[in-house]
Each structure stands twice: as structure tokens, then as C-alpha cells.
Amino acid sequence: MMTGADWSNSRGRVMRWLAARRGDLIADLAGALDLEAGLHDASIPARHRAVADDLAAVLDLDAGLTAIVGGSRAPSSRPSAARRSLVNTRDLIDVVAAAPPAVSLALRQPMRFYLRILDDLYDMGVVRAYTRRLVRYLPDLHHDGTTARRARNTAETLREYIKHVRFSQFDRPDRADLTAADELAGVVAALDPASGDDVARAQQLGQALQQSNDPDGEVERAWIRTVDLAHTTSEQLGIGAALGCSLDISHVDLGDPNRLHQMVDDFTDADLRDVDIAGLLDSGGNLDGMRWSDRTLWPDDTWLEWALQNSERLGPGVYQIQPGAGASTLLPQG
Amino acid sequence: VGKTGIVPAEEFSEFYRRFVPTLVAFLRWQGVPLRDAADVAQETMIEAYRLWSTIEHPQAWARRVASRMWARRLAAAVEEPVANPPDRLGLLAITDVAAWEQRHEVLRILDQLPARQRQVLAWRLDGYQPAEIAAELRMTADAVRSSLLKARRAVARQLRDGGRP
Numbered sequence: 169m170m171t172g173a174d175w176s177n178s179r180g181r182v183m184r185w186l187a188a189r190r191g192d193l194i195a196d197l198a199g200a201l202d203l204e205a206g207l208h209d210a211s212i213p214a215r216h217r218a219v220a221d222d223l224a225a226v227l228d229l230d231a232g233l234t235a236i237v238g239g240s241r242a243p244s245s246r247p248s249a250a251r252r253s254l255v256n257t258r259d260l261i262d263v264v265a266a267a268p269p270a271v272s273l274a275l276r277q278p279m280r281f282y283l284r285i286l287d288d289l290y291d292m293g294v295v296r297a298y299t300r301r302l303v304r305y306l307p308d309l310h311h312d313g314t315t316a317r318r319a320r321n322t323a324e325t326l327r328e329y330i331k332h333v334r335f336s337q338f339d340r341p342d343r344a345d346l347t348a349a350d351e352l353a354g355v356v357a358a359l360d361p362a363s364g365d366d367v368a369r370a371q372q373l374g375q376a377l378q379q380s381n382d383p384d385g386e387v388e389r390a391w392i393r394t395v396d397l398a399h400t401t402s403e404q405l406g407i408g409a410a411l412g413c414s415l416d417i418s419h420v421d422l423g424d425p426n427r428l429h430q431m432v433d434d435f436t437d438a439d440l441r442d443v444d445i446a447g448l449l450d451s452g453g454n455l456d457g458m459r460w461s462d463r464t465l466w467p468d469d470t471w472l473e474w475a476l477q478n479s480e481r482l483g484p485g486v487y488q489i490q491p492g493a494g495a496s497t498l499l500p501q502g
Numbered sequence: 503v504g505k506t507g508i509v510p511a512e513e514f515s516e517f518y519r520r521f522v523p524t525l526v527a528f529l530r531w532q533g534v535p536l537r538d539a540a541d542v543a544q545e546t547m548i549e550a551y552r553l554w555s556t557i558e559h560p561q562a563w564a565r566r567v568a569s570r571m572w573a574r575r576l577a578a579a580v581e582e583p584v585a586n587p588p589d590r591l592g593l594l595a596i597t598d599v600a601a602w603e604q605r606h607e608v609l610r611i612l613d614q615l616p617a618r619q620r621q622v623l624a625w626r627l628d629g630y631q632p633a634e635i636a637a638e639l640r641m642t643a644d645a646v647r648s649s650l651l652k653a654r655r656a657v658a659r660q661l662r663d664g665g666r667p
Contacts, residue, residue: 182658183627189608190527190627197523197530200602201540202595207518210547325576328617332641430558480633480643488633 270443272435277453279432295333295349296377298326302356303374309359309367316359323356348377436461436486445471455489514554518547522593524628525564531624533617534572536603540593542572565628566638569621611660619653622646 305319330350352373359366435458445455445467462485466472478493522543529539546568550560557563596602603609612620625635632646639646 182654182661185661186608186623186657187627189606190531193530193606193608194523194527196602196605197526200596201523201526201593203519203522203593206522206544206547206593207515210518210544210551325617332618332639482631482633 269435269438269440272438273440273443273445273448273455274453276432276458280457283432292345295326295330295346298322298329299349299352299374299377302326302352303371303377306367306371306374319356320359323353326353327357345377348373352377433457433459435459435464437463439465441465441467443467455493456491458489459486460489461486514551517550517560521561521564522547525568528565528624528628529568529572530609531612531627532620533613536599537594538572538575542568542575544593545571565625569638611657614660615653615656619649619656622649623653626650
């Protein structure tokens with residue numbers, strides 16, 4: 169039997185105890201979940217879409233619609249190309265997957281910039297959503313203890329979230345909103361519901377934060393800057409034609425940016441033997457965050473050594489280049 | 503035909519049966535109520551089935567998507583969860599959640615920890631290294647290690663004070 173002191177001095181045992189309890193929990197959950205029903209349920213939407221797609225292919229929907237509404241062929245319900253302002257992430261995934269290593273490396277930095285903007289927007293969206301929720305509680309704080317408790321819990325959660333928001337752009341206009349949201353959360357967390365002044369201050373902050381920004385417009389502007397940055401980089405590297413062709417994409421949706429996040433940094437199977445890495449770094453690029461592995465082929469052993477010196481090991485045979493590794497003083501000689 | 507030579511539906515089914523309990527445990531470990539954890543896991547699997555051919559690392563993908571889905575759901579909720587769960591086919595096959603949870607003392611201990619420490623602990627026990635957790639949760643690796651240390655100490659304290667063997 170372990171004593172209190174044993175637990176205090178045994179971090180390994182604590183982790184082993186937790187790992188064992190986690191195993192118990194998973195095993196018990198397997199019995200508490202109706203996996204077969206869930207599995208059937210999970211595949212229904214995709215099967216439904218597959219059937220709908222098949223039907224759409226064999227039916228003349230426009231003719232049917234015309235027969236109902238009359239007149240000439242009914243207008244298509246699909247948005248025009250001009251109205252679809254965002255680039256299709258799946259197209260981008262295809263581009264990144266098919267690009268030769270030199271183009272992948274050149275695309276990496278612009279794409280990381282773009283994805284960071286998406287992350288910023290996601291973070292700010294979460295902060296705004298929490299804030300809206302908090303503001304909804306404010307009118308009832310005086311006379312409802314449950315609402316006051318929920319408001320304080322939400323405020324604590326919001327403050328915790330804000331602590332970990334790391335905007336990629338120092339000059340983001342949202343930064344002021346983030347500060348105001350933090351202040352609002354702070355006021356609510358410490359709020360005395362009996363004090364009219366505190367509640368009025370919280371409401372004032374909350375109303376100021378309800379002004380929404382223009383996330384779609386920001387994504388579009390970010391994409392334009394991404395393309396500009398990609399073209400500048402490619403011209404410096406003399407691969408403009410290849411990159412120009414790759415970026416001939418006009419529409420985006422934000423379906424699965426996580427997948428793109430993964431791919432942009434993934435060079436674990438890349439053949440970089442013919443890539444001008446020094447040229448990329450000289451032109452202001454960097455390899456920060458790039459994942460590589462024992463299978464990655466470098467231009468020569470000097471670059472492999474450089475990569476090893478500037479990487480953190482993520483797992484067996486997998487590494488990640490650390491920030492700042494592109495500094496010229498660290499470049500391999502020759 | 504999928505990467506392993508079997509049809510994707512079979513590949514997905516195998517993944518679903520094997521991984522869903524782990525995913526629900528991963529969410530519950532972080533403090534997501536059990537019913538919500540089951541719902542979020544199921545929604546994640548619906549999305550996984552739709553995107554199956556494009557997902558390279560399904561477990562990592564599912565953990566990330568489920569975590570974000572829960573954050574969005576939490577942030578967007580207009581009301582607190584209703585007292586009576588909606589009457590529909592759910593993944594959860596039990597009705598008395600409280601009685602089921604009482605069987606797992608670890609949940610009571612975890613409930614005493616701050617959300618961030620629970621989150622980091624859940625990723626660590628699922629086999630992720632601090633650098634990987636840092637990337638997933640957008641923290642620094644040092645902050646992850648610090649949270650882990652605090653979590654371990656807090657659990658040790660709970661076990662000591664609770665007189666656990």
C-alpha cells in the first residue's frame with residue numbers, strides 16, 4: 169500500500185495509475201456505447217449524399233423544375249463563380265500534394281501565413297461567441313443566482329481561452345477586441361451582482377464587442393496576400409511558371425484546413441536532393457516548423473547535419489525544424 | 503479500395519469500433535459531460551466517414567476535430583444543456599450516467615483540476631509528446647510541460663488526501 173508521501177514523490181507512479189484508469193474507462197465505455205447503432209448512424213449521411221449525387225447525375229433537374237415553375241429554363245441555384253469568393257481547400261490540398269518538392273517548399277511559407285490567418289479568425293470567433301454568451305447573462309445577474317454562477321463560469325472559461333490565443337499578426341485590428349473581451353471577462357469574474365456600476369460597465373464592454381468584423385472579407389484579403397507572397401518567392405527562386413500554374417485557383421471553402429495544416433509542413437517523405445534550400449533561405453524564406461524524417465532526402469550530408477542540429481525530435485525518426493533555423497550564421501558552408 | 507487493400511467502408515468500420523470508446527474517453531477525461539462526449543464523438547465520426555479517403559492519420563484527425571467541435575459547441579450554446587436529453591437514437595447505451603461515472607474514481611479526481619491541465623493530461627496519456635501537444639493546443643512546449651507537472655502534482659495530492667492505495 170502506498171502512503172501519502174509515496175504518491176507525492178512518485179510522478180511515474182501517478183502517470184501509471186492514470187494510464188491504468190484510462191484503460192479501465194475505455195474498456196467500460198466499450199460496453200456503455202452502442203457502437204453498432206452508432207456505426208450505422210455515422211455512415212447514413214454520406215450514403216445519402218452518394219445516392220443524391222447518383223440521382224442528380226441521371227435526372228434532368230432543370231427540366232423538371234421548368235415544368236413546375238413554367239417559363240424558360242429555371243435559373244441555376246448554384247452561386248456564380250464571381251460570388252464564390254473563397255478558395256476550395258480541397259483544391260489546395262491537391263495542389264500541395266501534387267507539387268514537386270521545390271514548389272512545395274516555396275508554397276510553404278505563404279500557405280502557413282494563410283493558415284495562421286484562419287487560426288486567428290477561429291480564435292476570435294470563439295472569443296466572440298463566449299462574449300455573446302456572457303452578454304446574454306448580464307440582464308439577469310441581479311436577481312438570479314444561477315445565472316450569476318453561469319456567468320462567472322463562462323467568464324473564467326473565456327479568460328482561460330484568451331490566455332492561450334496567439335495572434336499571428338501583431339497589428340491585427342481584433343487585438344483591441346481581445347483586450348476588451350479579457351477586461352469584460354475579468355469584470356464579470358469579479359462582479360458583485362449587487363453593484364449596479366459593475367453590471368453597467370460589463371454591459372458597456374459587451375455591447376462594444378458585439379460589433380462583428382468581416383471574416384469572409386479578411387479571408388479573401390489574406391488569400392490575395394498569400395498569392396502575392398507565393399509569386400514573389402517563386403520569382404526569386406526561378407520557379408515562377410510552375411508555381412503560377414499551381415496557384416491558378418479562384419475559389420475556396422474552409423472545409424478542412426486541418427488537413428492543409430498537416431500537409432504544408434509535411435516533408436517526411438520528400439526528395440529534396442535537387443532543391444535550392446540555400447536560395448530559399450537567402451530570399452527570406454525559412455523552414456520553421458517543417459517536419460522531416462529519416463526518409464527525407466537532403467541535398468547532401470551537410471544539410472542533413474544542419475537539419476539534425478536545428479530540429480526537435482517528435483517521435484521515432486521524425487523531426488521538426490525549430491524557429492530561427494534559417495539564420496545565415498547556421499547555414500552549412502560550401 | 504483503400505490504402506490497406508480493403509474497401510473503405512470496412513476500413514472505417516474497423517476504425518470506428520476500435521477508436522470510438524477511446525475518443526469518448528479522451529473527451530470525458532477533459533471534462534466534457536459524457537452525453538456530450540458521445541454526441542461529439544459521433545458527429546466527428548460522421549465527418550470522418552465523409553472525408554475518409556482524404557484523412558491520413560485518422561486518430562490524430564479525430565482528436566483534433568472533436569476537440570474543436572466541442573469548443574465551438576460550448577461557445578455557441580445559447581442555453582445550458584437541457585435537463586432531459588433529446589429523444590433520439592444516441593450512441594450512449596446507458597441511462598444512468600451518474601451511477602456509471604461513480605464507478606470511475608479518476609473522473610472525480612480529474613474534476614478537481616483546471617481545464618488546461620486535464621486537456622494536456624488527456625493528450626499525454628494518448629501518447630502525444632509535449633512538442634506535439636503544444637502544436638495541437640497552440641501552446642509552447644514549456645507551457646505543456648509545466649501544465650503536466652502541475653497536473654501530476656495535483657493528482658498525487660488528491661490520491662494522498664483521499665487515502666488511495
